Amino acid sequence: MKILVINGPNLNLLGQREPGVYGADSLDAILARLTALAIDLGVQLDTFQSNHEGALIDRLHAAMGEVDGVLINPGAYTHTSIALRDAFLATRLPFVEVHLSNVYAREAFRHKSLLADIARGQVMGFGPDSYMLGLRGLVDGLRRAR
Numbered sequence: 001m002k003i004l005v006i007n008g009p010n011l012n013l014l015g016q017r018e019p020g021v022y023g024a025d026s027l028d029a030i031l032a033r034l035t036a037l038a039i040d041l042g043v044q045l046d047t048f049q050s051n052h053e054g055a056l057i058d059r060l061h062a063a064m065g066e067v068d069g070v071l072i073n074p075g076a077y078t079h080t081s082i083a084l085r086d087a088f089l090a091t092r093l094p095f096v097e098v099h100l101s102n103v104y105a106r107e108a109f110r111h112k113s114l115l116a117d118i119a120r121g122q123v124m125g126f127g128p129d130s131y132m133l134g135l136r137g138l139v140d141g142l143r144r145a146r
């Protein structure tokens with residue numbers, strides 16, 4: 001089983017970016033932990049980060065027929081991108097949405113996700129553990145569906 005992990009805008013700055021909100025771990029450190037978990041779970045991981053909406057969409061299109069599911073932290077595109085939502089609907093790739101922070105405890109403009117209702121699930125508020133829990137949920141769900 002192959003899972004694509006996508007990180008959206010500004011997540012390349014994790015560790016330096018608002019550490020009080022997002023913590024001290026870099027994206028590379030989080031992905032290293034996630035890779036170790038993937039080995040335990042017996043799944044292959046591919047990772048992608050971009051600050052560009054179109055690049056995220058192009059990567060999803062390329063993933064059709066190549067991966068079994070997607071774990072995504074869409075960053076601020078969570079709240080704004082109809083195009084990203086349409087890309088998930090078009091590719092029909094099963095996905096889990098993750099966030100480091102609890103977006104419902106933050107500004108009102110973060111309370112709406114344009115992806116949540118078409119996701120297999122959503123995990124937030126647990127810092128880097130949101131990614132770990134999200135990967136477990138995604139893989140378990142895909143295995144159950146087989």
Ligand code: DQA
Nearest residue numbers: 073075076099100101103110
């Ligand atoms: C985030 C939450 C978003 O609202 C924000 O724009 C981000 C990070 C999170 O992981 O908590 O960039 O997705």
